[in-house]
Amino acid sequence: MTDGRQPYDEDDRILAGEYALGLLTPEEATRFEARLVQEPELRALYAAWAEDFVGMTDGIAEVTPPPNLLSRIEARIFGAAAKPSLMQRLGLGWVSGSLAAAAVAVVIGLNAGLFDTGPSAPADPAYVAQIAAEDGSLIVQAAYDADNGELYLRRDVGGAASGRALELWLIAGDNAPVSLGVLPETQAGSLTIPEGLRAQLAGGVLAISDEPPGGSPTGVATGAVLAIGPVSPT
């Protein structure tokens, strides 16, 4: 079995299938892998089995992983130090930084069922957002009820530092961030969106900053921007 091998040798076909299933002993698998590097025909046999067998996963339902998993993966790959901070990114421009994050965000918040423990969350929100820190240390779900202008908020992970408050901001288009108020200290609560801002929610970005109790005294964020998330229609 070392020379004169035909491309579609029956034994190799079986061997490739056994390898793809993981049925070979460690020694057999090592030998097979050494051949795999050398023999394109064998790679083709393996690839064909891999395509066949993956059909066994067709019936396996998708399950959304936890929202902070991508951050954990990125931390493993890039290391915490290599990541630009939100402040750095926002320093380059609120909107561009936020939209880059929006492009990669896993939109978890589209499920109204997420709000089943909220105070009286809308059954059919017009918009939702997941406002999340890059490292997953703060995650707030938001759902907007267009009927009464209330933005329902549920803090899933993290919270304000001791003696500090979390303030919510709306960034619409090229406009400067506008405060929507200080997040309730309770895990779930709501804020009334001023009528003049309601139309700006669509396509906007929500951000949460670290502020003194009662919120920023100046009308612009004074502390670190902790979390951001795009507003999505349901």
Next chain:
Amino acid sequence: MTPDAIEEQIARTATGDRAAFGVLYSATSAKLFGVALRVLNDRSEAEEVLQEVYVKVWHNADRYRANGLSPMTWLITIARNSAIDRLRKRREGQAGLDAAEAVADAAPGPEALVVQGSEREKLVGCFAELEEGRAAAVRRAYLQGESYAELAAAFDVPLNTMRTWLRRSLLKLKECLTR
């Protein structure tokens, strides 16, 4: 996301494009997490495996084209193999399954290039043509990572009998799939 679009994100990921990596994750992680959960039946272990999978994807994205697999097959196979490897840490005596999808050099072989999605639909029908229990053995090997010895015990037959059964089943399966 279409296979072409997933391939595009893999290609961009290979150049170090973090945003593309994020898009790839968004588009594919739910399927891969489902597979890991199915194999491991343990949420925290599946989360750990999913992290390993995407770290591998990041580091091996430049080798994707060399292995001849379609993009979702490549990703699902990495997830399945990683999950099976973890499952086997509870057991022993089996080889790791990491190497094949990471093979670096040369172009895909001719057979892989003609494999189409329609092959998958045939799989169920071809499993049905196998003798009773044989398809189940193939499934258990693939989705539960069982060895020949474990399959022999589960089906209460001698080891060599199981090996013969399964090898014949693979030939029949391939004959049916390429019919």
